[in-house]
C-alpha cells in the first residue's frame with residue numbers, strides 16, 4: 001500500500017516535471033516588442049486610440065468546398081480598404097472534404113490560409129486531452145499537407161484555430177512553438193471585451209479568463225495569442241462567434257443585423273481599438289440572406305473608413321510587433337504575395353486508411369495514393385501494405 005502511494009507520487013512528480021515551466025507574472029521591463037508582449041488591454045506602442053489603426057479580422061472555419069467558395073467569392077473578392085490595399089480575411093481550414101484547388105484560389109486572392117486540424121474529430125474532449133504527438137499530427141503535419149496539395153508556401157501558413165475552440169492547455173502552443181507556427185486564434189475572452197485584450201505572447205503568465213479550459217499556464221516563448229474577444233448580444237450575453245450569439249435580431253431583419261454588428265464594432269472602434277473579430281461559419285450567411293446582406297453592408301461601410309483596415313489575422317500580429325500610427329501605416333506598401341500556379345488533378349476514389357470510405361479530392365499536385373490523414377499527411381503508399389477496402 002505505502003509503496004504504491006510513494007510510486008504514485010513519483011509518477012505525478014515526473015509528469016509535472018515534463019510540463020513546461022510555469023509562467024511567471026509579466027514584467028513590462030523584461031517583456032518588450034517585437035518578440036514579447038504582456039497580456040493587456042493597453043494599445044501597443046503606447047499609441048492613442050485615434051492614432052491606432054482599427055483592424056477588422058473576418059474569419060471562416062472548416063473545409064473549403066464547392067458550396068462555400070461561392071459565398072467567399074461573393075462577399076470577399078475585390079474588396080479594398082481605404083488605402084487601396086486589398087482587404088484580407090483568414091480561413092481556418094480543416095482537411096476532410098477540402099478542395100485544395102479552392103484553397104489555392106483563396107491564397108492567390110491574398111487571403112490567409114490557416115490551420116483548423118486534419119481530423120476535426122469528435123468528441124470535443126479529444127482536443128482538451130490530446131497529446132503532443134497527436135497535435136503535432138493534427139497541425140504541424142496539416143501545414144505540410146496544405147502546402148503540398150494547395151501548392152502554396154509553407155511559411156505563408158502561420159495560424160491555428162482549435163476545433164470547437166477547445167483549448168488544449170500548453171500542448172498546442174508547444175507544438176506551434178516547435179514547428180514555427182506564429183499565432184493561435186482559439187482562446188475566447190469574455191472578461192476583456194471592454195476594453196478588449198490585444199494580442200500578446202505566452203512567455204509570461206496571461207491575465208486572460210479561461211472560458212473553455214484547459215488554457216495554457218506554461219512559459220512558451222515565440223507563440224502569440226490572438227484573443228477571440230467576445231461579442232455582446234442583445235441581452236448582454238457574451239458570444240465568441242457571430243453564429244453562436246443567442247439573443248439576436250430576427251434572422252430576416254437586415255437592418256437589425258446591421259445595427260447589431262455595428263454596435264459590437266463600435267465597442268472596439270470607440271474604445272481601445274483592439275482588433276475586431278468577425279468570426280462566422282459560411283453556412284450561417286448562406287442560410288440567412290439578410291444576415292449576409294447586413295454583413296456585406298457592414299464591410300462596405302468599414303472599407304470606406306480611413307482608420308479601419310480589414311486584414312488577414314497574421315497582419316495584425318505584424319502590426320503589433322511594430323506598432324506604427326495610422327498615418328505611417330497608410331503609407332506602407334500593401335501586403336505582397338506571389339500567386340501560385342495550380343497544377344490541377346481531380347482524384348477519384350482515393351481510398352482512406354482511417355475509415356472505409358473513399359474520397360474525391362481536388363488538388364494542385366499529383367494525386368495521393370491514399371487519402372491524406374493523421375500520420376500520413378501526403379497520402380503516400382502505407383508502409384504496412386495497401387489499405388483494406390470494404
Ligand SMILES: *[C@@H]1O[C@H](CO)[C@@H](O)[C@H](O)[C@H]1NC(C)=O
Nearest residue numbers: 190191192206207208209210
Ligand atoms: C472574469 O469575470 C468573472 C465575473 O466577473 C470573475 O469572477 C473572474 O474572476 C474573472 N476572471 C478573470 C481571469 O479575470
Ligand SMILES: *[C@@H]1O[C@H](CO)[C@@H](O)[C@H](O)[C@H]1NC(C)=O
Nearest residue numbers: 233234235236237246247248
Ligand atoms: C435578459 O436579461 C435580463 C437580466 O439580465 C433577464 O431578466 C431577462 O429575462 C433576459 N431576457 C431574456 C429574453 O432572457
Ligand SMILES: *[C@@H]1O[C@H](CO)[C@@H](O)[C@H](O)[C@H]1NC(C)=O
Nearest residue numbers: 297299300301302303304305
Ligand atoms: C463609400 O465611398 C464611396 C465614395 O465616396 C461612396 O460612393 C459610397 O457610397 C460609400 N459607401 C458606403 C457604404 O458608405
Ligand SMILES: [Zn+2]
Nearest residue numbers: 061062163164
Ligand atoms: Zn470547426
